[in-house]
Amino acid sequence: MKMKQNSIEKSEKNSSQSDKQWPQGTLEVTDQNFNEIVNEYPVVVVDCWAPWCGPCQMVGPVIEEMAKDHQGKIVFGKLNVDTDKLVAGKYGIMSIPTIMIFKDGTLVDQKIGAMPRNMLEPEITKYL
Numbered sequence: 001m002k003m004k005q006n007s008i009e010k011s012e013k014n015s016s017q018s019d020k021q022w023p024q025g026t027l028e029v030t031d032q033n034f035n036e037i038v039n040e041y042p043v044v045v046v047d048c049w050a051p052w053c054g055p056c057q058m059v060g061p062v063i064e065e066m067a068k069d070h071q072g073k074i075v076f077g078k079l080n081v082d083t084d085k086l087v088a089g090k091y092g093i094m095s096i097p098t099i100m101i102f103k104d105g106t107l108v109d110q111k112i113g114a115m116p117r118n119m120l121e122p123e124i125t126k127y128l
Contacts, residue, residue: 026067029077031086039105041075048098050082055114056097062117103127
């Protein structure tokens with residue numbers, strides 16, 4: 001009986017530790033932390049946006065919702081291309097919104113333009 005209890009306590013500890021490692025909501029991605037974020041998690045989605053971009057404002061809430069719904073599986077971040085130009089330049093971001101999808105630190109897909117959740121989500125979750 002004691003062994004089972006210890007196992008349960010261990011799994012609860014492990015689950016609470018893994019919860020701490022995964023961010024809640026979206027991360028602010030910058031030129032300085034980009035590599036660290038993209039390489040820290042198995043699947044990372046980076047929303048390249050700017051405050052003045054109308055379509056970006058439409059995609060923003062979709063990204064926020066998916067970040068909550070996929071917590072623990074996918075990390076979502078937002079990169080403001082006006083303030084963090086190095087990453088945007090490195091990946092040739094010419095139009096926004098651009099959604100970059102990274103798997104194990106490697107860019108595996110890009111989606112350009114505003115998309116509704118029902119179109120965007122399957123394009124992201126196929127990399128799980």
